[in-house]
Amino acid sequence: MDIPSNLTTGERIRLLREARGMSRPVLAGLCGRGPDWLKKIESGERPIRSHSLLLRLAGALQLTDLSLITAAGENVAQPVVLGRLTHPAMPAIWKAVMTRPLLLALPETPPDPAALLARVRDAWRLWHTSDHNRTQVGALLPELIQDAEIATRVLEGRPRRSAHEALSEVYRLTGQATAYIAPPEMAWVIADRALTAAQASDNPAAIAAAAWSLGNILRSTAHPDEALEVVEGAASLLRPHLDSAPDDWRGVYGALALHAAVTAARAGRTGDAWRHWDTGDEVAKSLPASYVHPSTMFGRANVDFHQISVATDLSASRQALGLADEVNPDAMPSLERRARLWVEVARGHLQRGDRTAALHVMQIAHGISAETVAYTPSARVAVLDLWREAPRALRPEAGRLAEAIGVAIA
Template identity: 70%
Template sequence: MEIPDNLSTGERIRLLRESRGMTRPVLAQLCGRGPDWLKKIETGDRELRSHTLLLRLAAALQVSDLSVITGAASDVAQPVPLGQFQHPGMPEIWDAIMQRPFFTRSGSRAGAISPSVIQGRVDQSWRLWHSSGRNRTEVSALLPDLIRDAEAASRELDGAEKRAALVALSDVYRLTGQATAYIAPAELAWVVADRALTAAQEADDPASIAAAAWNMGNILRETSYPEEALRVVLEAGEVLRPYLGEAPDDWRGIYGALQLHAAVTHAREGNEGDAWRFWEKGHQVAKSLPSSYVHPSTVFGRANVDFHEVSVATDLRKSQKALGLADEIDPDVMPSRERRARLWVEVARGHLQRGDRTAALHVMKLAHEIGAETVVYTPSARVVAADLWRKAPRALRGEAGRLAEVVGVTAAG
């Protein structure tokens, strides 16, 4: 349909919605939000800043090019996934999650896999997530069996074994949340986060509860519920705080990760004072741990605190500070390839804020070399790649185009 050039994003959304005969509650529900939220977007009372929600609106409206909604003149057609799954591993993961048996099989206890064996497989899968350049694909191949085995053990065992199985199950669902971030339908992301938290609560394990809350906070923040995200991670921090004096390193590690989560959430909302206050709390936790400590799943530690300092500065649009901090970091001290790749995406965002597209292109290529799937499946990285393709200096258009192609942002026909 023809859409007048002078319409705002909200007006475009309303026009597209009405042209398809969709009510406001229906479209809002497809995006996982309420009708009041959509009304504010359509009337211009609220700015649509979430790339994730923009993609969901486009998919729900069956629009394959984001520029139809944003109205931005562009050489880029940002592909919108119009189907249910965006990654080949998702259908099997979906089946494993949604076809969970309701009842324990009679006499099945003898066949239950030991919780320690399942936990060992989960720990190995976390290491793969952080070490592989194709982490989504490789971890996704392992998840369906892990989910089924952990679910079975948590149903079929009892006593201390059941608690251990529930801790492992919570860990499996946290890993699932990481591996399916941005590629899972919204309803699956919520199911996974809720199951991780429920299993941890049933196990009555404070560290598992806090880790699951960290995961839930990620889902809330990425679906534009920042206040709820902050509430969840801060309440989880209060659960752990009484134990910190004599807590194991990993308990303090997850506590520190919760503080950094709050720092980034505040930064994205423009709350500079609170952002740096929570970053400092995370910094103090890292100082209380051995210098070489790294949390096995969140990778909280000295290096991650430094990486988050760059992220906070970038989200606050303090690009000069962010780039200065990045200059002082040795990325190789971070054992997670996934986290190193995301650092370079943050640095690229900082360069773009200053208008230096040559530097941004250089570090985006580096990010892709380190963690290809991290770049391909992360919305902020795709936005950077699209911006570079649109506005790169003429001499760099070829390189920017090749990056856009491998990331999945291609030239419009």
């Protein structure tokens, strides 16, 4: 975009942020700061002298050249690295997804779609119960992708629709396992294939679940309005069926509501965020107390966890920490979701300036699921801030945690 040359750094940041459709709390959060900090930067009340913070702002705004912010000449301009995190499972998954052959080797015996669905659901269980879920699930995905693709090719009628449902589940799981490590073009391919396969299955719940996954991609790429449109459209698809729907259909509907709540919160839309959370809360009340959706983990515990996430994303740290005191983390069967809860609690402590508590809580999260912390951007930002700003006596401990998750502190 053309940026007037007479704008200050703060004015440039505001212009670029608004052009991306990002709220001030969202951009500030991506930089590990609060919205008041960014407001002062944008207004010119506070100069930004930290080169590393300028790079983080540029990265969060998806800029490739720092001079778009600084406009200070070649001596300050610098390319911005927008690379994804790396994981050893990625090459094989990339090959399975991106080099899918036009003609697959077809088996002599037609695959059993029920057995295929069972394998996919076992993989979802592993995703939620392993503390190294990306590694273990990532090893399964290439073969699952191939087998599900073959099944949709060779089966007909109702078995083929079941195979498409399984294929959609495989791609949804692939999207979860490759979040923040897949190149953007691959993330979009995965989301599109999940939705296309779900539509071919002719199963409204599968379509809505695929839309939930697509919403995750849209939200993570700074398209909150489009994410809300997708998940609200999927909710409308399920709503007419809710009175007589199976529990898992209502579970997907509730997960869509929680997704919308967090998306609205990250965009700073307080009223919308709590309205969507209330919808999810009502759905959870309509389901058995022990109910948990097998992939989204929607259920009573996840609704309570999301209440903390919404408060944290709205920078209501006192409320978030008060809510955290009331939840039972062990009620959540997913280690991944449990670790993310503690990341949210750590963020709440950081918002209040309590770095000692934040470090302790982040260590709990790392102990529950090391890979969740290592591959969650908000957790990595929090750990880096802890290392930089922890009390002197705790800096060695914060440094060890940063090294354990691969955050550069040199």
